[in-house]
Amino acid sequence: MTLKKTISRESIVDYCAHIGANPMLVQGAGGNISWKDDEILWIKASGTWLANAKEKDIFTAVDLFDLQREVRKGNYSVTPKLKRKSLLRPSIETILHALMPHKIVLHIHAIEPLSYLVRADCEQQIKNKITADISWEMVSYQKPGEALAKAVAEKISKAPDTKILLLQNHGIVIGGSDIKEIEKFLTQLLSMLKLQPFLGAFINENPAPILITNGKSYIPVPIPGIHNLAFSHLFKRLRTDWGLYPDHVVFLGPEPICYDSVSLLIEDIEKGNSPELVFLKEIGVYSKPEFSVAKQLQLQCYYEVLIRQPQDVLLHSLDKQQISELIDWEAEKYRQLISK
Ligand SMILES: [Zn+2]
Structure with missing residues (x-):
């Protein structure tokens, strides 16, 4: 029995x-x-x-x-x-x-x-x-x-x-x-499958908040080491290796919003765009103050994954079709709404 x-x-x-x-x-x-x-x-x-x-x-x-x-x-x-x-x-x-x-x-x-x-x-x-x-x-x-x-x-x-x-x-x-x-x-x-980060030193750990003319501001994302994403090969990886797994694109969007300077960000805002999370080349990673904890945790996950990649390793990203399937999915919109 x-x-x-x-x-x-x-x-x-x-x-x-x-x-x-x-x-x-x-x-x-x-x-x-x-x-x-x-x-x-x-x-x-x-x-x-x-x-x-x-x-x-x-x-x-x-x-x-x-x-x-x-x-x-x-x-x-x-x-x-x-x-x-x-x-x-x-x-x-x-x-x-x-x-x-x-x-x-x-x-x-x-x-x-x-x-x-x-x-x-x-x-x-x-x-x-x-x-x-x-x-x-x-x-x-x-x-x-x-x-x-x-x-x-x-x-x-x-x-x-x-x-x-x-x-x-x-x-x-x-x-x-x-x-x-x-x-x-x-x-x-x-x-x-233990894997240590390849990146040790932190760059520009405390960049200053950025005030936009209408009184609104972008604040540096408060995750240890996160501003490394705005530098060297990690900044390049944002564009080539953004959609690495579903939760990342569901929470942080189909592509990264990167700027080569603060003035380009301001220009974009004046045109009426208002990105929630931005990567400013050689400055840091910034978000609007309302950037949720759920999103911060996803960004931290992405950072931890990227710093575990040797500089020359080839990654496999989701293609445009796979990304849009995730973004347009009602079940995922619901999950994101509940998880705030
Ligand atoms: Zn899963």
């Missing part, structure tokens, strides 16, 4: 709060977790923060059996049915969580693995790094939601013992039977 193992909600909540507080693992509303409890799939609600798991109810309950039935029929665009009343929507990745065979599924955009996953030859590089006896699969970039769920289903059907999925230009998915197992796999993965 096999004993049915139930997952303690408390263990999940504690773990969410723990990893959610670490910006190297989770950034704002990014990432999600689920657990399967008989006919219910408990999944993080879209736009909520893992970090808030203790203070708020961040989970929604959906009908697992219904999702599994639809997935068996090849339907990856099914709308999850709520099993408990909620004002929140289940995560965009609910179908992916439902089709994974594991009791608990964690999906995050951890900086170090992500720094490999945006490289043009990421698969080969990761193969060289993963030495432990752990079953993992690589999934090529897919739009989150339906397309990603379908690609993951194909991998899982060929390799049902997979514990770790590495999503190109996106992040990682880990499946386990309890939190201890999830924690073990994540720790193993992080130690194999």
Whole structure:
């Protein structure tokens, strides 16, 4: 007789709060977790923060059996049915969580693995790094939601013992039977894909705010080291390697707004443009005062990923079509609205 193992909600909540507080693992509303409890799939609600798991109810309950039935029929665009009343929507990745065979599924955009996953030859590089006896699969970039769920289903059907999925230009998915197992796999993965920043010295750490004539101002973004993005090869990378993964473009827009001087920024504002985040060459990174914490965390993530790239490494960015699919997506507009 096999004993049915139930997952303690408390263990999940504690773990969410723990990893959610670490910006190297989770950034704002990014990432999600689920657990399967008989006919219910408990999944993080879209736009909520893992970090808030203790203070708020961040989970929604959906009908697992219904999702599994639809997935068996090849339907990856099914709308999850709520099993408990909620004002929140289940995560965009609910179908992916439902089709994974594991009791608990964690999906995050951890900086170090992500720094490999945006490289043009990421698969080969990761193969060289993963030495432990752990079953993992690589999934090529897919739009989150339906397309990603379908690609993951194909991998899982060929390799049902997979514990770790590495999503190109996106992040990682880990499946386990309890939190201890999830924690073990994540720790193993992080130690194999450890990646130190290549950039040590900080440049122009405290640039002055910029006052625009009508009394409005742009303030330096308060993230340690962030102004490095306005200098040398990092400033060039903004233009060539902006759309590296979905959350970055969803929160920070389809392209960077860069200026070679303050006067060019002012000129642009006088023309009626009003960018929220600007990169001023050899000065710093500035935003309007209302630039949200959720966006700051995304910018910090991007910075941490870029400083982990050797200067000559070739990165793989999302193309224009992939970026516009993310920007125009109602589900993402909703998530951004909720996550403020
Ligand atoms: Zn994701």
